[in-house]
Structure formats: structure tokens, C-alpha cells
Amino acid sequence: MDKFRMMFQFLQANQESFMNGICGIMALASVQLYSSFEFTCPCLPEYNLAYGLGILLVPAVWFFMLGFVLNNNISMVTEEWRRPAGARRKEPRVLRYMLCSMTQRALIAPSVWIAVSLMHGESLLCACSAAADLRRFFNRSRAAPPERELARLLARIPCENVFDGHELISREAASRYIRCMSQACGWTFLLIITLVAFMVRGIRPCFTQAAFLKSKYWSHYIDTERRLFDETCREHAKSFAKVCIQQYFESISGEIMVFHNHHSQKGENLKHNKEETHTSEEEKLLGIREKDYMNKVLWNWHTCKPPLHLHKRGKEESVSEHSGVHAHSNDSHSQKSVKNGYVAYYSKI
Numbered sequence: 516m517d518k519f520r521m522m523f524q525f526l527q528a529n530q531e532s533f534m535n536g537i538c539g540i541m542a543l544a545s546v547q548l549y550s551s552f553e554f555t556c557p558c559l560p561e562y563n564l565a566y567g568l569g570i571l572l573v574p575a576v577w578f579f580m581l582g583f584v585l586n587n588n589i590s591m592v593t594e595e596w597r598r599p600a601g602a603r604r605k606e607p608r609v610l611r612y613m614l615c616s617m618t619q620r621a622l623i624a625p626s627v628w629i630a631v632s633l634m635h636g637e638s639l640l641c642a643c644s645a646a647a648d649l650r651r652f653f654n655r656s657r658a659a660p661p662e663r664e665l666a667r668l669l670a671r672i673p674c675e676n677v678f679d680g681h682e683l684i685s686r687e688a689a690s691r692y693i694r695c696m697s698q699a700c701g702w703t704f705l706l707i708i709t710l711v712a713f714m715v716r717g718i719r720p721c722f723t724q725a726a727f728l729k730s731k732y733w734s735h736y737i738d739t740e741r742r743l744f745d746e747t748c749r750e751h752a753k754s755f756a757k758v759c760i761q762q763y764f765e766s767i768s769g770e771i772m773v774f775h776n777h778h779s780q781k782g783e784n785l786k787h788n789k790e791e792t793h794t795s796e797e798e799k800l801l802g803i804r805e806k807d808y809m810n811k812v813l814w815n816w817h818t819c820k821p822p823l824h825l826h827k828r829g830k831e832e833s834v835s836e837h838s839g840v841h842a843h844s845n846d847s848h849s850q851k852s853v854k855n856g857y858v859a860y861y862s863k864i
Contacts, residue, residue: 541585541624545578549631556641558674560666567642571632575625582621588613591741601819609737612730619715626708633701636694637673643693645670652689657682744816754799755809761796 557566583589592613595605632638645666660668660683668680669689678686720727803809 541578541582542627545574545624545628546631548574549628549635554637554641556637556673558641558671558677560645560670563645563670563673564642567638567640571629571638571642575628578624578628579621582624583617586617586620588617588738591737592617595737598820599818602822603820606730606733608726609730609733612727613734613737615715616734619712626704630701630705630708633697633704636697639697639700640690640693641673643696644672644689647689647693649684649689649692652685652692654683654685748813750799751801751803751809754796755804757796758800758804 554570557563592610596610598605647669649669668683671678671680672684672686672689672693675686680686803812
């Protein structure tokens with residue numbers, strides 16, 4: 516359990532690497548799923564197109580949606596978009612950056628599925644066999660059947676066991692032609708995806724580097740703030756439960772304190788350790804000791820988050836320079852004046 520806990524903490528601390536690993540696993544899963552999938556074309560002109568395109572696109576859409584589901588930031592983006600403005604204004608550019616980043620990762624597995632499907636050629640062969648122009652492969656010594664019969668014959672090209680038109684058309688040549696076209700589409704798709712990814716990740720930051728850095732910084736801030744807030748709430752709930760249970764047992768069983776008083780040194784050590792534990796738990800409560808007040812704090816965090824404006828006050832042991840410098844009689848060291856400094860951090864994206 517300790518190893519799993521350490522691994523989980525590492526993945527939480529390196530969420531970007533974790534999401535990249537998830538996308539890579541999904542891409543490998545899409546390849547493995549396609550290789551283990553039994554492709555069965557209906558070989559009917561009414562259903563071939565729907566089945567072939569469905570096998571090509573429906574799993575890709577499913578992988579795309581799964582990429583968003585496995586990404587924890589999707590709920591954070593929605594929450595940030597829907598929250599009341601309060602004391603902190605919303606940053607549409609940061610939300611767009613986060614959404615684009617999630618979309619790029621979610622597109623990896625669908626792209627791999629579509630590329631593998633096109634390279635293999637079975638889905639496009641099933642979808643286009645009845646609609647493709649295959650007259651160049653006809654046996655010109657035989658008369659062509661009616662359009663309806665011809666469509667049924669061409670729809671059976673993907674099905675080797677039920678194809679019965681070898682006298683009219685060469686099935687091997689027609690299927691090889693459609694597979695070559697499918698592989699050409701697959702390589703074109705990969706080329707387009709690679710060029711788009713290169714332009715998005717390589718060229719875009721060069722034109723808007725300042726805005727890109729700001730969006731990246733504040734997206735990390737929102738993610739870190741949410742994670743730290745959850746950890747603080749978890750620690751507060753744990754301390755609140757411990758203090759509540761301790762107070763309950765102390766109020767119910769006063770005899771335990773009397774029993775411990777008979778043990779001099781051991782009782783004092785236990786009492787000292789108990790007081791230290793109680794003090795540490797009290798510190799973790801941060802002064803919030805009532806349910807209604809905690810609910811109010813959580814509600815205020817949602818409706819009116821604190822502004823991103825940090826104040827720093829430095830107090831030193833002296834009076835200001837306008838009041839003069841005074842020295843103590845027993846001390847030769849003079850003291851500096853009191854200075855209050857304010858540091859403000861703004862995000863103007």
C-alpha cells in the first residue's frame with residue numbers, strides 16, 4: 516500500500532507527465548483493440564457504408580470522449596467557467612489554453628485509431644466497395660448485370676466466402692485497389708495531423724510568447740490551487756474529526772483521567788503526548804470549529820474566491836525615521852524603522 520500511495524502522490528505531483536502517459540496508454544490500447552477486433556462486413560449495399568464508416572469514426576469519438584473523462588482538468592475548467600466572478604475575475608484566455616491542451620491530448624488515441632484503420636483498409640473496403648468506380652476491373656467479355664444486381668455483387672467484395680462474381684470482376688484486384696487508396700488516405704491523414712501538431716506546438720508560441728507564458732503560468736496556478744485546497748480541506752476534516760472524537764470521549768468518560776493520575780511518570784508522558792497531539796490538531800483547525808462556519812467558508816470559496824493580490828507586511832523593532840532614532844542604554848545596537856511593504860501580483864492577460 517505504501518508503494519501505491521507513493522506512486523499516486525508522484526502522479527499527482529507530475530500531472531502533466533501522468534496525462535501524457537495516459538494518452539500513450541490509450542493510443543496503444545486503440546492499436547491492441549483494433550488488432551483483437553473481429554471485423555465482419557455485412558456485405559449488403561444498404562449497410563456497408565454505415566458499418567464501414569461507423570467502425571472508422573465511432574471508436575474514434577469514443578476514445579476522444581474518454582480522453583476528456585480521464586482528464587481531471589475538465590471539471591476544473593467547467594467549474595472555473597461557471598463560478599460567480601466574485602472578487603476574482605475570470606480569465607477566458609487561460610481557460611482556452613487549458614481546453615486546447617486537453618483537446619490535444621484527447622486527440623492522440625482517436626488519431627491512432629483512424630490511422631490504423633486506414634492503413635489496414637478493411638473499414639474503407641467495406642464502406643466503398645459498393646460505391647467505388649470499379650469498371651476498370653470488369654471482364655469486358657461478359658455483359659454487365661443491372662444496377663441493382665451489380666451493387667449487390669460489388670458489396671460482396673469484402674466477403675471472400677460469399678462472393679460469386681469471379682466471372683464478371685476480379686475480386687483480388689478490386690480489393691487491392693481499394694486498400695491502396697485507404698493506405699494513401701492513412702498516410703495523408705498522418706501527414707496532416709503531424710503538420711497541424713507542429714504548427715500548434717512549435718509556431719504558435721513564437722508569435723504570442725508573452726500571452727502563452729501567462730496562460731501557461733495561470734493554468735498551473737489554478738490546478739495547483741485546487742489541489743492544495745482539496746488537501747487543506749482533507750487535513751481540516753481529519754483534524755476536525757479527531758478533535759470531535761477526543762472531546763466526546765473526554766466528556767463521557769471522566770474516569771479515564773482519574774485512572775491516569777495514579778501513574779506518575781507514565782501518566783505524565785501520556786498526558787504530555789496527548790496534549791501535543793491535541794495542540795497540533797487544534798492548529799490544523801485554523802480557528803474553524805463549527806459546522807455552519809465551515810459551510811460558510813466553503814460557500815465563500817466557491818462564490819467569492821480571494822483576489823490574486825498578496826500583501827506582505829514586514830515589521831521590525833524600531834520607530835520610523837521621521838520620529839527619530841532612539842538607542843537603549845544597555846545596548847549599543849540601533850534598530851531600524853518599521854516598514855510596511857505591499858507587493859501586488861496581477862494577471863493582465
